[in-house]
Amino acid sequence: MEKNFYINHPKFYVAVDCIIFGFKEQKLHLLLLKRNFEPAMGQWSLMGGFVQVGESVDDAAKRVLKELTGLERVYMEQVGAFGDIERDPGERVVSVAYYALLNIDDYDKNLVHRHNAYWTDINNLPPLIFDHDEMVAKARNIMKQKAVNEDIGFNLLPEQFTLTQLQTLYEGIFGETLDKRNFRKRVAGMPFIEQTDEIDKSSSRRGARLYRVVKK
Amino acid sequence: MEKNFYINHPKFYVAVDCIIFGFKEQKLHLLLLKRNFEPAMGQWSLMGGFVQVGESVDDAAKRVLKELTGLERVYMEQVGAFGDIERDPGERVVSVAYYALLNIDDYDKNLVHRHNAYWTDINNLPPLIFDHDEMVAKARNIMKQKAVNEDIGFNLLPEQFTLTQLQTLYEGIFGETLDKRNFRKRVAGMPFIEQTDEIDKSSSRRGARLYRVVKK
DNA sequence: TCAAAAGTGTTAAGTTTACACCCATGA
DNA sequence: TCATGGGTGTAAACTTAACACTTTTGA
Numbered sequence: 001m002e003k004n005f006y007i008n009h010p011k012f013y014v015a016v017d018c019i020i021f022g023f024k025e026q027k028l029h030l031l032l033l034k035r036n037f038e039p040a041m042g043q044w045s046l047m048g049g050f051v052q053v054g055e056s057v058d059d060a061a062k063r064v065l066k067e068l069t070g071l072e073r074v075y076m077e078q079v080g081a082f083g084d085i086e087r088d089p090g091e092r093v094v095s096v097a098y099y100a101l102l103n104i105d106d107y108d109k110n111l112v113h114r115h116n117a118y119w120t121d122i123n124n125l126p127p128l129i130f131d132h133d134e135m136v137a138k139a140r141n142i143m144k145q146k147a148v149n150e151d152i153g154f155n156l157l158p159e160q161f162t163l164t165q166l167q168t169l170y171e172g173i174f175g176e177t178l179d180k181r182n183f184r185k186r187v188a189g190m191p192f193i194e195q196t197d198e199i200d201k202s203s204s205r206r207g208a209r210l211y212r213v214v215k216k
Numbered sequence: 217m218e219k220n221f222y223i224n225h226p227k228f229y230v231a232v233d234c235i236i237f238g239f240k241e242q243k244l245h246l247l248l249l250k251r252n253f254e255p256a257m258g259q260w261s262l263m264g265g266f267v268q269v270g271e272s273v274d275d276a277a278k279r280v281l282k283e284l285t286g287l288e289r290v291y292m293e294q295v296g297a298f299g300d301i302e303r304d305p306g307e308r309v310v311s312v313a314y315y316a317l318l319n320i321d322d323y324d325k326n327l328v329h330r331h332n333a334y335w336t337d338i339n340n341l342p343p344l345i346f347d348h349d350e351m352v353a354k355a356r357n358i359m360k361q362k363a364v365n366e367d368i369g370f371n372l373l374p375e376q377f378t379l380t381q382l383q384t385l386y387e388g389i390f391g392e393t394l395d396k397r398n399f400r401k402r403v404a405g406m407p408f409i410e411q412t413d414e415i416d417k418s419s420s421r422r423g424a425r426l427y428r429v430v431k432k
Numbered sequence: 433t434c435a436a437a438a439g440t441g442t443t444a445a446g447t448t449t450a451c452a453c454c455c456a457t458g459a
Numbered sequence: 460t461c462a463t464g465g466g467t468g469t470a471a472a473c474t475t476a477a478c479a480c481t482t483t484t485g486a
Contacts, residue, residue: 005255006307009266011227014299014310039221050225057299057310081297081312083230083273091222094230094273094310096297145361164465181467182449204464205457380438397440398476420437421484439482447474455466 015095016061017048017132019079019139020069022104022119023156026165028172029104029119030136031068032128036116039090044126046135047117048095061098068115070108075101075155077146079139087131095131099139101155122172147173151192154213162200162208163187187211231311232277233264233348235295235355236285238320238335239372242381244388245320245335246352247284248344252332255306261345262352263333264311277314284331286324291317291371293362295355303347311347315355317371338388363389367408370429378416378424379403403427 020031033045049064051057058078066072079097087093104119120126122140127133147153153169167183187193192214199207236247249261265280267273274294282288295313303309320335336342338356343349363369369385383399403409408430415423 006229006266006309009229010269012230012267013222013225014228014230050222051228051299051310053226053308054301056301057297060299078296080294081273083267083276083312085270085272092269093222094267094312096299096310162465179450180465181451184466185468201457205459206455206463206465207457208465378438395476395478396438397478400439401441417484421486422436422438422482423484424438433486435484435486437483440480441478443477445474445476447472449472450470451468453467455464457461457463457465459460459462 013091013093014051014057015048015093016051016057016064017046017082017095017097017135018061018065018068018076019046019097019099019136020065021099021101021122021143021156022107023169023172024104024119026168026172028122028156028169030122030125031112031117032120032125034116034118035129039088040129043129044120045129046097046132047115051096057096058098061096065098065100068111068117069102070111071102071106075152077142079135079142082131082135084131089130095135097135097139099143101143101152103156103158105158144173144175151190151213160196160198160200160210160212162203162210164203164208166211229307229309230267230273231264231309232267232273232280233262233298233311233313233351234277234281234284234292235262235313235315235352236281237315237317237338237359237372238323239381239385239388240320240335242384242388244338244372244385246338246341247328247333248336248341250332250334251345255304256345259345260342262313262348263331267312273312274314277312281314281316284327284333285318286327287318287322291368293358295351295358298347298351300347305346311351313351313355315359317359317368319372319374321374360389360391367406367429376412376414376416376426376428378419378426380419380424382427 022029022031033047035041035043035045047064047068051060061076065074076098079099081094081096083094085092156169163184167178171177193211194214196210196212198210200210201207238245238247249263251257251259251261263280263284267276277292281290292314295315297310297312299310372385379400383394387393409427410430412426412428414426416426417423
């Protein structure tokens with residue numbers, strides 16, 4: 001009975017697409033597919049997938065992320081719905097984009113390899129299919145916005161990190177250079193960041209103090 | 217040929233729901249339906265509708281807003297997609313929420329009456345069906361956020377307005393009282409707001425200067 | 433004449449920015 | 460010993476916040 005209220009309305013494919021951020025070699029990267037399947041085989045795209053009957057849209061995004069990276073419990077946020085008629089030239093698909101921030105030490109390299117996915121410098125992206133460029137642009141904006149007020153950046157770092165790494169990350173997010181002393185002053189005022197007693201010697205002779213986020 | 221890539225995936229109803237803000241009697245209001253149709257007849261909800269084959273999701277939102285208010289070219293922004301499996305207990309529907317800011321002088325009262333819709337004080341809302349409360353909460357947050365940096369508030373005001381009206385509006389948006397002198401100082405620094413030579417006498421004996429937004 | 437809303441500046445506190453040199457180490 | 464990245468403080472500019480009284484007018 002109830003099931004018939006909507007019967008005169010059309011149905012659509014609903015997809016999810018993931019903008020997957022990682023911080024690698026001192027730069028922000030996105031994990032992109034060089035598509036080895038149709039449609040648009042051979043072109044670059046975000047990792048995506050279709051929402052299934054038994055899952056919420058959010059869960060579909062988590063599933064798709066896991067299919068590519070093996071990771072669960074990753075920081076994800078919705079970017080928004082993309083619903084232009086011709087956004088996918090093959091067939092009408094409404095897509096909901098999500099961005100994910102992942103610690104690049106953790107992902108499953110085999111899975112990524114099997115999907116023909118590559119980490120790509122965010123300031124040097126190839127053209128992407130459909131409206132994926134627009135999705136990326138919107139995700140970057142939302143992420144940047146969010147990073148001003150909330151401490152989401154740490155999701156991109158390993159458990160321990162140097163202040164220089166942290167600064168470089170934020171410079172990547174905001175797209176501008178920051179003053180070292182002012183940056184460190186601010187970090188010093190964040191109660192949830194604490195020094196460890198370890199030193200990272202990998203990036204300088206002197207070595208840099210490692211810090212970590214205090215779990216609440 | 218191309219059309220068959222996605223054939224194994226399910227399709228869903230896709231709806232839009234509109235959080236319609238108006239500024240009335242010195243308070244922020246939402247335009248809500250007291251539903252005179254199924255499902256959930258008799259309960260309160262946002263104005264919504266289903267996306268049709270020939271229209272984008274954005275266009276569906278514009279159409280739905282126009283169906284209720286008669287208005288076109290209203291300021292609208294997407295709030296996000298809501299895709300929980302059971303969000304509509306009757307049937308699986310993915311909904312994309314939008315908020316609209318409208319000048320309450322302009323809408324079509326007959327249409328609104330026919331839809332059994334009412335302006336409701338945003339701080340005194342009835343419980344809404346499904347996840348509409350969540351949509352409203354998210355829309356308010358996004359709107360508040362946006363109002364900090366961008367001058368969207370003016371969409372809620374008539375062409376000419378007093379500074380007291382403007383301040384009351386922003387107090388409604390931010391949910392806090394503002395200092396009159398500081399507020400006026402800030403407005404004075406906005407180049408796109410200009411004095412008119414008219415005085416509004418409706419709210420005080422002395423009368424208050426009317427201002428307007430300069431179109432760019 | 434008085435009630436009610438409109439209008440008007442100054443100061444202190446806090447925040448943000450700009451800026452340059454010494455340190456520790458391994459090669 | 461020197462090249463490299465790590466680490467450190469202060470002062471000026473700017474922004475934000477706090478605060479109270481006078482004006483105008485119609486009833």
